[in-house]
Amino acid sequence: MSRQSERQIYEMHAQVCSVLSNPKRLEIINLLRENEKTVGDLAEKMGLAKANVSQQIAILRHKGLLLARREGQHIYYRLAYPKMLKAYDLLREILMERLSKQGEWFEKLRKEGETK
Amino acid sequence: MSRQSERQIYEMHAQVCSVLSNPKRLEIINLLRENEKTVGDLAEKMGLAKANVSQQIAILRHKGLLLARREGQHIYYRLAYPKMLKAYDLLREILMERLSKQGEWFEKLRKEGETK
DNA sequence: TACATAGTTGCGAAACAGCGCAACTGTATA
DNA sequence: TATACAGTTGCGCTGTTTCGCAACTATGTA
Numbered sequence: 001m002s003r004q005s006e007r008q009i010y011e012m013h014a015q016v017c018s019v020l021s022n023p024k025r026l027e028i029i030n031l032l033r034e035n036e037k038t039v040g041d042l043a044e045k046m047g048l049a050k051a052n053v054s055q056q057i058a059i060l061r062h063k064g065l066l067l068a069r070r071e072g073q074h075i076y077y078r079l080a081y082p083k084m085l086k087a088y089d090l091l092r093e094i095l096m097e098r099l100s101k102q103g104e105w106f107e108k109l110r111k112e113g114e115t116k
Numbered sequence: 117m118s119r120q121s122e123r124q125i126y127e128m129h130a131q132v133c134s135v136l137s138n139p140k141r142l143e144i145i146n147l148l149r150e151n152e153k154t155v156g157d158l159a160e161k162m163g164l165a166k167a168n169v170s171q172q173i174a175i176l177r178h179k180g181l182l183l184a185r186r187e188g189q190h191i192y193y194r195l196a197y198p199k200m201l202k203a204y205d206l207l208r209e210i211l212m213e214r215l216s217k218q219g220e221w222f223e224k225l226r227k228e229g230e231t232k
Numbered sequence: 233t234a235c236a237t238a239g240t241t242g243c244g245a246a247a248c249a250g251c252g253c254a255a256c257t258g259t260a261t262a
Numbered sequence: 263t264a265t266a267c268a269g270t271t272g273c274g275c276t277g278t279t280t281c282g283c284a285a286c287t288a289t290g291t292a
Contacts, residue, residue, distance in 0.1 A: 010139035010146075012211055018137035022280085023126035026133075030126075039239055052281065054240055064214070073238055073289050081210050090203040095128055098180070098197075138250085155269055168251065170270055175249095189259050189268055 019063045024048070025056050026088070029065070033085060036069065036078035135179045140164070141172050142204070145181070149201060152185065152194035 001009075020026060028042055043053040057077060060066040065084065069076045079085070117125075136142060144158055159169040173193060176182040181200065185192045195201070 007139070009208070009211070010142050013142050013208060014137050014139040016207060016211065017133050017142070018279095021130050021134035021137045023123070023130040024280095026126050026129050040237090049282075050239065051241090051283080054238095055281080058240075070289090075239070081214075083206070083210055087203045087206040087210070090199070090206065091132060092125070092129060094197050094199055094203070095125070095132065134249095140250095156267095165252080166269065167253080167271090170268095171251080174270075186259090191269070 015063065016065075019059060019065060020088075022056070024052070025060055028053070028056060028060065029079065029084070029088060032066070032077060032079050036076040038074045038076055040074075042077075131179065132181075135175060135181060136204075138172065140168075141176055144169070144172060144176065145195065145200070145204060148182070148193060148195050152192040154190045154192055156190075158193075 020029075024046065027046055031037060031042060031045060039050055039054050039057060042048075042057075043050045046053065057066060061068060061077070065080055066077050067080045069078070136145075140162065143162055147153060147158060147161060155166055155170050155173060158164075158173075159166045162169065173182060177184060177193070181196055182193050183196045185194070
């Protein structure tokens with residue numbers, strides 16, 4: 001594999017990760033684990049404005065992580081790559097291990113997230 | 117699990133993903149797959165300035181993804197959670213499937229990455 | 233047609249990330 | 263001490279992300 005295409009793969013990989021680097025988008029992915037849902041469903045479960053949820057969904061959809069299906073007034077969204085849940089669960093697993101091992105991790109990450 | 121701590125888990129999860137959402141940091145992680153390496157090693161392999169590599173490493177280290185070991189003049193870095201490579205590989209696997217299925221995906225992602 | 237509901241899009245402000253450059257610290261050797 | 267090498271840190275600039283708000287489109291019903 002050439003140096004150039006390696007670069008591009010890293011770039012794509014980073015793009016996918018950057019889609020996953022927002023708590024609301026992660027929650028949406030998690031909520032779509034089993035069933036497809038509408039923007040309204042998600043907005044209600046998440047306690048957010050529909051416009052906000054729609055914006056996050058647009059990002060997920062444009063990057064190809066969600067698929068849409070219209071049915072009358074509603075648009076149902078579902079995961080394009082259910083396999084991605086494995087990566088999601090793996091990361092969360094590591095997170096939980098870390099939390100149980102070092103209780104202060106949580107605070108540390110949270111504080112760094114606040115200031116920096 | 118309370119609503120509040122769910123929020124915080126999503127937040128942490130997003131923080132980890134945001135550390136992974138940079139091609140240079142992903143390349144560093146990939147280069148540290150087997151052996152620990154110094155900033156100089158990485159800078160040379162990646163063709164970047166040491167200062168730049170050091171900045172990326174600082175982010176990885178502060179977020180707890182890397183561990184350091186000093187030996188004389190050199191500081192050797194290694195992965196704190198080798199298990200994270202599984203998540204890394206899983207995502208890349210999905211990426212490669214997507215690429216082979218739809219050749220235009222690459223261009224699409226790349227172009228969106230450029231303009232938007 | 234008019235109206236309601238579901239969802240999308242654009243705007244603007246604030247916060248944040250990336251990076252080059254220069255200055256700095258820390259360790260080893262002479 | 264001085265010098266060299268390895269790595270870190272701070273600054274300033276630029277581009278991007280997030281989010282509330284308002285305006286908009288699209289579908290269904292009366």
